[in-house]
Amino acid sequence: xxxxxxxxxxxxxxxxxxxxxxxxxxxxxxxxxxxxxxxxxxxxxxxxxxxxxxxxxxxxxxxxxxxxxxxxxxxxxxxxxxxxxxxxxxxxxxxxxxxxxxxxxxxxxxxxxxxxxxxxxxxxxxxxxxxxxxxxxxxxxxxxxxxxxxxxxxxxxxxxxxxxxxxxxxxxxxxxxxxxxxxxxxxxxxxxxxxxxxxxxxxxxxxxxxxxxxxxxxxxxxxxxxxxxxxxxxxxxx
Amino acid sequence: xxxxxxxxxxxxxxxxxxxxxxxxxxxxxxxxxxxxxxxxxxxxxxxxxxxxxxxxxxxxxxxxxxxxxxxxxxxxxxxxxxxxxxxxxxxxxxxxxxxxxxxxxxxxxxxxxxxxxxxxxxxxxxxxxxxxxxxxxxxxxxxxxxxxxxxx
Numbered sequence: 001x002x003x004x005x006x007x008x009x010x011x012x013x014x015x016x017x018x019x020x021x022x023x024x025x026x027x028x029x030x031x032x033x034x035x036x037x038x039x040x041x042x043x044x045x046x047x048x049x050x051x052x053x054x055x056x057x058x059x060x061x062x063x064x065x066x067x068x069x070x071x072x073x074x075x076x077x078x079x080x081x082x083x084x085x086x087x088x089x090x091x092x093x094x095x096x097x098x099x100x101x102x103x104x105x106x107x108x109x110x111x112x113x114x115x116x117x118x119x120x121x122x123x124x125x126x127x128x129x130x131x132x133x134x135x136x137x138x139x140x141x142x143x144x145x146x147x148x149x150x151x152x153x154x155x156x157x158x159x160x161x162x163x164x165x166x167x168x169x170x171x172x173x174x175x176x177x178x179x180x181x182x183x184x185x186x187x188x189x190x191x192x193x194x195x196x197x198x199x200x201x202x203x204x205x206x207x208x209x210x211x212x213x214x215x216x217x218x219x220x221x222x223x224x225x226x227x228x229x230x231x232x233x234x235x236x237x238x
Numbered sequence: 239x240x241x242x243x244x245x246x247x248x249x250x251x252x253x254x255x256x257x258x259x260x261x262x263x264x265x266x267x268x269x270x271x272x273x274x275x276x277x278x279x280x281x282x283x284x285x286x287x288x289x290x291x292x293x294x295x296x297x298x299x300x301x302x303x304x305x306x307x308x309x310x311x312x313x314x315x316x317x318x319x320x321x322x323x324x325x326x327x328x329x330x331x332x333x334x335x336x337x338x339x340x341x342x343x344x345x346x347x348x349x350x351x352x353x354x355x356x357x358x359x360x361x362x363x364x365x366x367x368x369x370x371x372x373x374x375x376x377x378x379x380x381x382x383x384x385x386x387x388x389x390x
């Protein structure tokens with residue numbers, strides 16, 4: 001029975017990875033061969049098809065981390081903590097991607113690599129908060145208190161996400177807002193490339209969080225088992 | 239005791255981070271408003287190619303519309319709200335291809351780096367499993383010898 005479950009999990013992994021890979025390939029194909037070149041920005045506008053889905057993946061990662069951290073603070077179960085770490089790591093990874101691809105686009109569109117635009121500043125701030133979270137977790141073996149403190153930081157850090165989202169509406173800035181509730185100002189082929197980008201990155205973020213959380217759970221189980229074995233050995237010796 | 243300290247330090251750190259957030263936002267807003275004059279200059283710079291395009295297409299920008307746009311308080315009017323496909327040949331001032339290439343390569347590299355990191359964590363887990371197996375085996379052997387001694 002256990003072997004069947006393991007085989008099913010393994011097949012699930014393979015299918016998830018293959019579907020993610022296929023959608024990522026399709027998204028890249030659409031970006032470079034289907035989506036037209038933008039009239040003012042030129043070819044560099046194609047960064048948009050990876051920049052925006054990455055920003056969305058960053059939101060997903062940080063929100064997953066905050067929800068799991070809240071779950072850990074309430075329930076104190078290690079599985080919640082494992083998911084929180086996975087979400088924070090994947091969110092920080094995509095935050096880094098956003099902070100790299102954005103300036104590359106800005107160099108061509110605005111003529112500068114970086115400007116203290118509200119959306120850029122708040123995104124940097126979110127990244128810094130979650131880097132602090134990961135630093136706290138990586139300082140040696142995290143004890144119960146450190147884990148709880150880190151969980152609190154993740155819950156606190158996620159409060160920056162609404163600031164990122166609404167900063168373009170509430171404050172003046174240079175960041176474009178092409179996707180709005182009134183409908184995006186995009187060519188149909190651009191919409192297709194962006195849609196595929198969203199699909200690929202959604203699958204990627206799910207697979208990455210799933211993989212990382214599984215590894216973290218196993219690591220926690222092993223740590224627990226090691227303590228138990230060492231305790232047994234110590235009891236026998238004494 | 240440790241819990242009390244951690245709660246206090248958590249509260250202090252939360253307040254410190256909150257103050258930091260506020261300072262950064264105030265700085266960002268001040269910077270934006272202080273740069274409004276400069277931003278107007280930048281807008282003028284940014285309008286140069288738009289005006290050239292308009293002249294090329296024999297379209298005169300309406301003065302009233304521009305005035306209304308400048309006078310409006312709606313921030314969404316200050317930013318680009320649509321991307322349109324190019325029609326005809328294009329001319330670029332800054333080469334876009336290296337930037338585009340850099341963006342996609344960095345995306346793939348970072349994802350690859352993360353996968354390698356997960357592989358390393360998996361390797362460390364496997365090493366711990368082997369170590370624990372060795373420990374369990376040695377404990378079992380010790381048990382056996384103890385039992386044999388007891389039986390004798």
